[in-house]
Structures are given as C-alpha cells and as structure tokens.
Amino acid sequence: MDFIESVKMAVTTLTGNKLRSSLTMLGIIIGNASVITMVGVGQGAQQYASGQFESLGPNVLFVLPGSDESRQRNTDVPRTLTLEDAKAIADQVPSIEAVAPQLLSQRLITYGNKRSDTSITGSTPEFTTVRDFEVERGRFFTNIEVQRRNRVVVLGADTARKLFGDADPIGESIRIRNISFQVIGVMEAKGAFLGDNQDDAVFIPITTMASQIVGRTSPYGLSVTFISVTAKDEKSISAAQFQMTNLLRLRHKIVNANDFTIRTQKDALEIVGNVTGALTLMLAAIAGISLFVGGIGIMNIMLVSVRERTQEIGLRKAIGATQQDILMQFIIEAIILSALGGMIGTAIGVGGISLVSAVTPLKAGVSTTAIVLAVGVSGGIGLFFGVFPARQAAKLDPIVALRSA
Amino acid sequence: MQTIIQLEHIAKTYGSGETEVRALADVNLIVEPGEYCSIMGASGSGKSTVMNVIGCLDRPTSGSYYLDGIDVSQLPDADLAHIRNRKIGFVFQQFHLLPQLSALENVMLPMVYAGVSTAERKERSVEALTRVGLANRLNNKPNQLSGGQQQRVAIARAIVNRPVLILADEPTGALDSQNDSRGFEYFY
Numbered sequence: 259m260d261f262i263e264s265v266k267m268a269v270t271t272l273t274g275n276k277l278r279s280s281l282t283m284l285g286i287i288i289g290n291a292s293v294i295t296m297v298g299v300g301q302g303a304q305q306y307a308s309g310q311f312e313s314l315g316p317n318v319l320f321v322l323p324g325s326d327e328s329r330q331r332n333t334d335v336p337r338t339l340t341l342e343d344a345k346a347i348a349d350q351v352p353s354i355e356a357v358a359p360q361l362l363s364q365r366l367i368t369y370g371n372k373r374s375d376t377s378i379t380g381s382t383p384e385f386t387t388v389r390d391f392e393v394e395r396g397r398f399f400t401n402i403e404v405q406r407r408n409r410v411v412v413l414g415a416d417t418a419r420k421l422f423g424d425a426d427p428i429g430e431s432i433r434i435r436n437i438s439f440q441v442i443g444v445m446e447a448k449g450a451f452l453g454d455n456q457d458d459a460v461f462i463p464i465t466t467m468a469s470q471i472v473g474r475t476s477p478y479g480l481s482v483t484f485i486s487v488t489a490k491d492e493k494s495i496s497a498a499q500f501q502m503t504n505l506l507r508l509r510h511k512i513v514n515a516n517d518f519t520i521r522t523q524k525d526a527l528e529i530v531g532n533v534t535g536a537l538t539l540m541l542a543a544i545a546g547i548s549l550f551v552g553g554i555g556i557m558n559i560m561l562v563s564v565r566e567r568t569q570e571i572g573l574r575k576a577i578g579a580t581q582q583d584i585l586m587q588f589i590i591e592a593i594i595l596s597a598l599g600g601m602i603g604t605a606i607g608v609g610g611i612s613l614v615s616a617v618t619p620l621k622a623g624v625s626t627t628a629i630v631l632a633v634g635v636s637g638g639i640g641l642f643f644g645v646f647p648a649r650q651a652a653k654l655d656p657i658v659a660l661r662s663a
Numbered sequence: 664m665q666t667i668i669q670l671e672h673i674a675k676t677y678g679s680g681e682t683e684v685r686a687l688a689d690v691n692l693i694v695e696p697g698e699y700c701s702i703m704g705a706s707g708s709g710k711s712t713v714m715n716v717i718g719c720l721d722r723p724t725s726g727s728y729y730l731d732g733i734d735v736s737q738l739p740d741a742d743l744a745h746i747r748n749r750k751i752g753f754v755f756q757q758f759h760l761l762p763q764l765s766a767l768e769n770v771m772l773p774m775v776y777a778g779v780s781t782a783e784r785k786e787r788s789v790e791a792l793t794r795v796g797l798a799n800r801l802n803n804k805p806n807q808l809s810g811g812q813q814q815r816v817a818i819a820r821a822i823v824n825r826p827v828l829i830l831a832d833e834p835t836g837a838l839d840s841q842n843d844s845r846g847f848e849y850f851y
C-alpha cells in the first residue's frame with residue numbers, strides 16, 4: 259500500500275470519528291496555546307522592563323545617598339549627597355558628559371480653582387540632556403535662573419492639560435505651596451516609567467526648590483535626592499563609576515564603607531532582568547504543567563482508542579494489511595492530529611499574544627523556541643502513545659486482535 | 664492437480680494446565696480446487712477454530728498446513744498478510760465490518776491493501792455489491808443495514824479480490840430462508 263493511500267485512509271478514519279479526533283487535538287491545542295502565550299507574555303514583560311530602563315536616557319548613571327544596607331534598613335534617607343557634590347562631579351570627572359542633581363517632592367499645585375497633587379523635580383538645565391526629556395513649547399530654565407533662584411516652572415504634558423486644558427499655559431502663574439511660579443515651558447509627553455506617570459510632573463530650579471519648597475539642608479550644604487549623570491559613551495560608564503566613587507570618597511573623607519551608591523543602567527537592567535526572568539520561568543512552568551496535563555489527555559485518548567481499535571487492526575490484518583501498513587496508518591493519523599492541533603494551538607497562542615499586546619503595555623512576542631518545544635512535546639506524546647500500542651496490536655495474530663474487546 | 668488445502672495432524676490447544684482447552688486434535692483434511700466443502704458439528708466443537716487456521720488468521724499449536732502447495736506454518740507475518748489478501752476470502756461469523764466506513768468502502772478495503780487503482784477498486788466493489796443484491800445500499804454505514812445485509816457486505820468483501828479460496832463461518836446464519844439458498848450462489 260502506498261503513502262497516498264495511507265494518508266487517505268488516515269483522513270477517512272479521523273473524519274469518521276470526529277469526537278475522538280477533536281478530543282485528542284484538544285489536549286495538544288491547550289498545551290500549545292498556553293506555552294506560546296505564557297512564554298510570549300513573560301518575554302514581553304522582560305522587554306517592557308528593559309525598554310523602560312533604556313528610556314531613562316542613554317549611558318545614564320545614578321548617584322544615590324546612603325549605602326545599599328542603610329536603604330534596606332528603611333530608615334530616613336540620609337542626606338549625604340549635596341549640590342556641591344554634583345558640581346564637583348561635573349568639574350572633575352573626565353569620563354562624564356553631563357550632570358543633573360535632582361531634588362524631589364510631592365506637592366499640591368493650583369491654578370485658579372484647578373488643583374493637582376503633582377511630583378516636583380528641582381534640577382538644573384542639564385536635566386533634559388541627562389534624562390532624555392524634550393521641551394515641547396516654551397523653554398527649560400537656564401543656569402542664571404538657577405543661580406538667582408527664580409520662581410519659574412516647566413510643566414509636564416499631563417499636568418499642563420490638567421490645569422490649563424487646551425489653553426496656552428506659557429506666561430501664566432501657578433501656585434506651589436501658595437508661592438507663585440511663572441510657567442515658561444511645557445515638556446513633551448514621555449510616557450510612564452514602570453507604571454509611574456512621568457508626565458504628571460513639574461520642573462523648577464533646584465535652588466528654588468531647596469530654599470522655598472522643601473528647605474532641605476545638611477551640614478555639608480544643599481542636599482539632593484539623587485544625582486543623574488551621563489557618561490561620555492557606553493565604554494566610559496565603568497570609568498565614570500570608578501572616578502565618581504574616588505571623588506566622592508575623597509570629598510566625604512570616607513575610610514570604610516561608602517555613604518553613597520552608584521547605580522548604572524546596566525545594574526538596573528540586571529536586577530529587572532533577574533525579576534522578569536524569574537517571572538518568565540514561572541509562566542513557563544505553569545505552561546509546562548498545562549502541556550503535561552494536555553499530554554496526559556492525549557495519552558489517555560490514544561491508549562483508549564488503540565484499545566478500542568484492536569478489532570479494527572485485527573480485521574485489517576485479516577484482509578491483508580501487513581504490520582507496516584497498520585503502523586503507517588497510525589503514524590500518519592498521529593502526525594495529522596499533532597500537526598493540526600499544533601497549528602490551531604499555535605494560532606490561538608499567537609492570538610492570545612496579540613490580545614495581551616493590544617490591551618496591556620507588554621509587547622508580548624511570539625517565541626519560536628516555545629512553538630518548537632510545545633509542538634514537539636505534544637506531537638511526541640501523541641505519536642508515542644498513538645503508535646506504540648498500535649504496534650503491539652499489529653503484532654498479534656489477526657484472530658486474537660479480532661477477538662479482543 | 665494441486666490440492667488447495669492440505670491439513671496434517673493439526674492440533675490447537677487454548678490455555679494451559681487447569682484451564683487447558685483442546686479445541687482441535689489431529690485434524691486431517693484435503694480440499695481440491697473447485698471443490699465445495701462444509702464443516703459441520705455441534706456448537707463449540709471447533710468449526711471456527713479450524714476455519715481460522717485454514718484462513719491463516721490463527722496458527723495451529725502443532726501439525727502442518729499446505730495452502731496451494733505452500734507450507735504456511737513456516738511463513739513470516741508479512742507473507743501471511745499477502746496470502747490472506749490474495750488467496751483467501753473470509754466471511755466472519757460476526758461479519759467484522761468497520762463501523763465508520765460505508766458498505767462500498769468496506770468492500771474496497773482488501774483491494775486497498777492489494778494496490779488496485781482507485782477506479783478499478785470502485786468498479787469491482789460496486790459489481791460485487793450488486794451481485795449480493797445491495798446495489799442500492801452502497802453508501803450505508805453498517806449500523807444502517809440489517810443483519811442479513813451486513814453479512815452480504817461481508818460476503819462481497821470476501822469475493823471482491825478474486826481469491827482461490829473462500830471461507831465462510833456460518834454464512835447463512837443471519838440470512839432469511841429465501842436468501843439462505845442464494846447465499847451459496849454468491850460464492851460462484
């Protein structure tokens with residue numbers, strides 16, 4: 259009997275028992291769809307998180323006050339980092355491009371009867387370069403305005419809309435802590451950072467911030483929340499980290515442990531990579547379990563159906579089928595079921611991924627590895643449990659097979 | 664002239680020890696070509712067992728069997744499949760039609776394994792089914808046929824590959840008395 263005959267016969271058998279065929283495929287479909295979706299979502303989360311950190315700005319480093327241990331002890335954030343430190347870094351560290359000290363606070367902002375509880379960033383003009391922000395209308399504040407502690411403010415895109423709607427805010431006055439500030443610019447929308455809206459924010463000179471909004475000083479001078487630094491290029495990042503560490507240890511007269519921490523984008527990416535990697539692994543494990551359960555389903559139906567079909571095998575042998583003919587038929591049936599189930603499962607998985615991409619910020623991707631793995635595993639199970647018992651039955655004398663059941 | 668069937672000292676024993684059943688003991692039989700032969704006996708006397716041995720569906724416990732001059736007790740499985748396909752047409756006591764296939768497809772099945780072309784397969788099957796009076800039931804599934812009609816499909820399947828030997832286990836059991844005598848005619 260030739261191959262085409264075998265395929266025709268397999269198709270006839272499969273369409274002749276649609277319930278059995280679809281139940282077998284169901285296990286394959288569920289296993290494949292879940293593996294592909296889960297792995298896709300996990301990888302989407304990974305990409306999302308690393309994309310977020312890249313959006314912080316190119317080659318950026320962060321200098322934070324306090325050591326990692328002191329931050330973990332969850333006490334008050336130490337005020338060991340000052341505006342003077344930022345100036346020293348800008349003047350003395352050769353591997354850096356720009357420095358932007360930042361002082362943060364959350365305050366009520368009002369314009370007429372409109373109000374908004376908004377994050378306030380006190381910084382210097384370098385902020386836009388270092389953190390990769392663009393001004394959309396008007397301008398950012400200048401070094402002179404920082405020196406003079408002018409009361410000027412640049413609004414984030416969302417804050418501007420909240421307070422002014424479609425009207426032009428430039429030249430208007432808003433109040434922060436009941437102190438009047440003149441609006442000089444509006445930022446371009448930047449999007450959220452790990453769920454935190456960066457566009458609901460206002461930016462003012464760091465000196466104005468320190469003297470009139472938070473009044474934060476320390477024995478060393480004007481303390482800052484953290485300092486953002488851009489290295490000259492990607493290769494200079496570790497040099498910049500080394501040079502800044504030496505400089506700050508010298509300035510802070512440190513002999514033992516640092517009272518500051520320097521984080522590179524790579525550090526952050528690594529941490530996020532670990533977390534999302536674990537997430538992907540967990541999702542893959544769940545998917546693996548459903549693949550396994552699906553596999554058991556396939557196995558059950560295959561075993562039962564071969565048992566059921568021992569009589570059919572006996573009859574086919576009695577009218578002249580060889581063992582190979584029988585085997586070929588069962589292999590082709592199993593391949594058709596696996597391939598069809600695999601395709602439907604993959605289609606559903608890809609559909610699930612597009613759905614996730616559409617309704618969440620995760621740009622979930624289709625992983626070829628996941629497809630190959632899922633199709634391979636479920637197909638392998640289908641093939642083994644469809645063919646192995648059939649092979650056993652095909653070896654029986656026809657009359658023994660016919661008499662079974 | 665060559666004998667078609669030659670059984671020598673055939674024995675068939677089922678099970679062993681306490682549950683041992685000696686279904687056949689020292690069976691000798693010679694059938695010449697063109698001969699018409701019937702095996703009769705009480706229920707459980709071993710008629711089906713000897714038929715199955717003759718039809719190469721079952722192997723005897725001992726003794727030798729020559730079919731058309733070939734010692735089939737020595738043949739490997741693949742050659743036996745070929746003999747069952749080309750030389751023997753078997754009508755089972757329980758018919759054993761495949762339930763998911765139509766009458767026509769059931770009759771076509773032996774020719775699928777014989778490598779007959781699709782067109783010829785169909786033509787010969789229709790012809791065989793017409794001979795057993797089922798020309799108007801070609802596309803019925805077995806469960807849409809009466810017991811006698813099912814048996815006639817089984818007969819059509821046995822004769823369609825033009826075997827040298829037709830074996831029928833209680834071929835008239837399910838046919839009515841009018842069809843009874845005609846049942847035998849189908850084989851000629």
Ligand SMILES: Nc1ncnc2c1ncn2[C@@H]1O[C@H](COP(=O)(O)OP(=O)(O)OP(=O)(O)O)[C@@H](O)[C@H]1O
Pocket residue numbers: 677678684685686704705706707708709710711712713756
């Ligand atoms: N697989 C088996 N295992 C054990 N004993 C068996 C088996 N098959 C048949 N027998 C026994 O062998 C004997 C012969 O059985 P067989 O089917 O050949 O009888 P039969 O003459 O065809 O009867 P009937 O007219 O009822 O069809 C019976 O006693 C039966 O119980």
Ligand SMILES: [Mg+2]
Pocket residue numbers: 710711712756832
């Ligand atoms: Mg019998």
